[in-house]
Amino acid sequence: METPRDPIASRYEHAAHGLRRRDLDPDPIKQFSNWFTAAIEAEIRDVNATSLATAGHDGKPTVRIVLLKGFDSDGFVFFTNYESEKGVQLEANPYAALAFYWIELDRQIRISGKAEKTSREESERYFRSRPVGSQLGAWASRQSEVLDGRRVLDARMAEMTERYGDKPIPLPPHWGGYRVKPDVMEFWQGRPNRLHDRFRYRLQSDGSWLIERLAP
Secondary structure (H helix, E strand, O other), X not given: OOOOOOHHHOOOOOOOOOOOHHHOOOOHHHHHHHHHHHHHHOOOOOOOEEEEEEEOOOOOEEEEEEEOOEEEOOEEEEEEEOOOHHHHHHHHOOXXXXXXXXXXXXXXXXXXXXXXXXXXXXXXXXXXHOOHHHHHHHHHOOOOOOOOOHHXXXXXXXXXXXXXXXXXXXXXXXXXXXXXXXXXXXXXXXOXXXXXXXXXXXXXXXXXXXEEEEOO
C-alpha cells in the first residue's frame, strides 16, 4: 500500500512577479476582468470554477464549487436549483463569498457580498443556452435530496426525456440564477517566502472603492 503523502511536506514556492498598487484598476470589477482575461489566455482549465461559501440560520458555513456564468458592474452570476442546500441557505442568509484560485498564475480573488436572485428573464436566457441534457437534468435532479440509489435519478431522467421528447423544455420554477453583488473584493498575488501581495477593495457609502494593501 502506498504511503500517503505528508501534507506538511507538500510545498509550492511562488515565483511570480509582484502586484503594485499602481497596477490596479480603481474599479475591482474591471480588475477582475483583467485577471480573468489573463487566466483565459493562459488556457487554465475550468477558469470559471469558483468556490461558493454560504451559511444558513445556524451560522455553519458550507462551501462547494460552482461555475461563474457572467459578471458585470452589478456582480457575479451563477445558476443553481433554488431548493438545493445553497438555495435554502441563501434564502435564510443572503450573504455569500466566492473564491477563485488560478495556481498557474499564482493568483487568487476573493469576493463577498449579498446574493440576489436574477430575473426569470435572465434565468430563462441562460437556461435556453444549456445543452438539452442539462435542461432535462434540471428537472430530473432534486438537488441535495437523499437518494435511494442511482436508479432513482436515472429513472427520473428517463421520465423527463420521455415527457418532453423534441418539445421545448420549460424553465423549472425551482431553478435560476443568483448575482453576488460585491462589497468587498481582494486580489492576491503569490510571492516568494509567503510574502504575498494582497489588495482589498471595500465599497464606500458614496459608491467609490477604498483600496488597501494587506499583510500576507
